[in-house]
Amino acid sequence: MxxxxxxxxxxxxxxxxILFTIGVIGALTRRNAIVVFMCIELMLNAVNLTFITLSxxxxxxxxxxFAFFVMAVAAAEAAVGLAIFVMLYRxxxxxxxxxxxxxxx
Amino acid sequence: MxxxxxxxxxxxxxxxxxxxxxxxxxxxxxxxxxxxSALFMVLTLLCVAVLYILLHNPFIAIIxxxxxxxxxxxxxxxxxxxxxxxxELRSKLKIVYSKVIGGFLAVLFLIGLLYVAVAKSxxxxxxxxxxxxxxxxxxTVGESLFTTYLFPFEIVSILLVAAIIxxxxxxxxxx
Numbered sequence: 001m002x003x004x005x006x007x008x009x010x011x012x013x014x015x016x017x018i019l020f021t022i023g024v025i026g027a028l029t030r031r032n033a034i035v036v037f038m039c040i041e042l043m044l045n046a047v048n049l050t051f052i053t054l055s056x057x058x059x060x061x062x063x064x065x066f067a068f069f070v071m072a073v074a075a076a077e078a079a080v081g082l083a084i085f086v087m088l089y090r091x092x093x094x095x096x097x098x099x100x101x102x103x104x105x
Numbered sequence: 106m107x108x109x110x111x112x113x114x115x116x117x118x119x120x121x122x123x124x125x126x127x128x129x130x131x132x133x134x135x136x137x138x139x140x141x142s143a144l145f146m147v148l149t150l151l152c153v154a155v156l157y158i159l160l161h162n163p164f165i166a167i168i169x170x171x172x173x174x175x176x177x178x179x180x181x182x183x184x185x186x187x188x189x190x191x192x193e194l195r196s197k198l199k200i201v202y203s204k205v206i207g208g209f210l211a212v213l214f215l216i217g218l219l220y221v222a223v224a225k226s227x228x229x230x231x232x233x234x235x236x237x238x239x240x241x242x243x244x245t246v247g248e249s250l251f252t253t254y255l256f257p258f259e260i261v262s263i264l265l266v267a268a269i270i271x272x273x274x275x276x277x278x279x280x
Binding site: 002003004005006007009010011012013014015016017018019020021022023024025026028029030032034035037038039041042045048049052053055056058059060061062064065067068069071072073074075076077078079080082083084085086087089095 | 108109112113115116119123126127130131133134139142143146149150153156157159160161162164165168169172173176177180181184185187188190207211214215218219221222223226229230231232245246249250254257261264265267268269271272273275276
């Protein structure tokens with residue numbers, strides 16, 4: 001009898017790699033700081049997918065715990081980062097990342 | 106036969122979710138209006154949550170929907186509304202052949218990541234958490250979180266308090 005194979009981990013890892021690449025491209029090409037921030041969240045999300053995949057196929061719970069911590073750090077980052085954007089907009093009237101170049105050499 | 110149909114359904118679900126998440130994340134980085142980007146990001150996150158359920162991890166899937174799609178994107182949408190942004194214009198900075206060089210580097214990066222993903226199957230000692238044991242996923246994760254990983258858990262709580270205080274102080278009006 002013909003048996004359908006289960007989904008191999010390599011497919012999940014490839015999907016994670018594609019999502020990470022899209023996040024990198026967005027973070028490097030967009031000017032709006034909030035969209036750059038969203039792309040960083042996309043990258044964190046892709047890494048979480050890798051953690052969960054390997055945790056599933058190595059039958060370990062450590063990857064799940066680590067993904068949980070990554071989410072906690074992402075939440076903290078969102079709170080502080082968005083507060084910084086609000087303050088930046090208040091003082092400079094823009095959040096385009098290429099116009100905020102005071103610290104640039 | 107019934108197992109075959111189940112696995113076939115998993116394949117269909119995986120392919121659909123993978124396709125939708127890739128398309129939605131491409132739309133995130135190409136839309137000019139940041140609100141549209143935020144909404145397409147919610148779509149990507151929900152698709153990845155479905156993939157977590159396919160991987161027998163309902164706990165992380167629920168946390169993904171609540172924390173990422175619920176809280177973080179909500180915060181982003183609020184800040185976008187607060188700031189009254191105009192649609193993004195093209196940068197005045199011009200580099201010769203920037204599209205060619207950037208596209209080449211991006212494809213190189215993607216090929217590297219995909220090669221790493223397929224070159225070796227994941228090796229290492231397999232643990233004791235078989236899919237049958239992960240059936241009570243929340244219980245298993247909670248036990249591990251409150252025994253083995255108790256100290257990092259407490260550290261994360263301190264980090265979150267620090268982030269809350271930092272956000273309040275940063276966004277406070279100067280007197």
